[in-house]
Amino acid sequence: xxxxxxxxxxxxxxxxxxxxxxxxxxxxxxxxxxxxxxxxxxxxxxxxxxxxxxxxxxxxxxxxxxxxxxxxxxxxxxxxxxxxxxxxxxxxxxxxxxxxxxxxxxxxxxxxxxxx
Numbered sequence: 001x002x003x004x005x006x007x008x009x010x011x012x013x014x015x016x017x018x019x020x021x022x023x024x025x026x027x028x029x030x031x032x033x034x035x036x037x038x039x040x041x042x043x044x045x046x047x048x049x050x051x052x053x054x055x056x057x058x059x060x061x062x063x064x065x066x067x068x069x070x071x072x073x074x075x076x077x078x079x080x081x082x083x084x085x086x087x088x089x090x091x092x093x094x095x096x097x098x099x100x101x102x103x104x105x106x107x108x109x110x111x112x113x114x115x116x
Contacts, residue, residue, distance in 0.1 A: 001079045002087050009074045010035050012088055016095035024103075029053060031068040031102050033095070038075045045080070046094040047071045054104030070098040 004012070013035055017025075031050065039047055050068020072094055081087045097115050 002081050002084055004074065004078050004084060004087050006035065006037075006074060009072075009078075009087075009091070012091040013072050013095060015088075016092040017099075019092065020096070020099060024099075027053070028099070028102060030065060031070060033070045033072065033098075036071050036073055038073050039071060042076055045073050045077045045090065046098040047073075048098045048101035050102065052102060052104035068102060070095075070102065072098070 013033065017033060020028075048068070048070050050070075072091065077087060077090050077094065081090055093115060097110055100110055100115060
């Protein structure tokens with residue numbers, strides 16, 4: 001396991017989000033990205049909780065809707081990596097993977113693209 005402080009891990013997540021092309025980032029709608037130590041399932045490194053853009057239709061009926069959430073789990077990623085450089089790489093992969101779910105891209109397609 002690699003020890004990465006919560007503060008450093010949050011910086012890595014921020015850097016990963018910064019790598020998303022501006023034109024895609026501008027399309028991210030009503031989504032919050034959160035760092036948690038771990039989720040309910042210790043085997044997952046990230047989770048998208050929301051309604052993908054492709055399924056929204058009349059999302060929220062025109063009223064105020066709580067944001068979708070992307071969780072990035074610090075401890076499982078740190079436990080699965082052997083160095084901080086691996087953590088950096090895995091955070092990037094996990095952020096892209098979960099953001100892709102926000103855009104409606106499913107796991108099978110992400111696996112095909114190398115982001116599984």
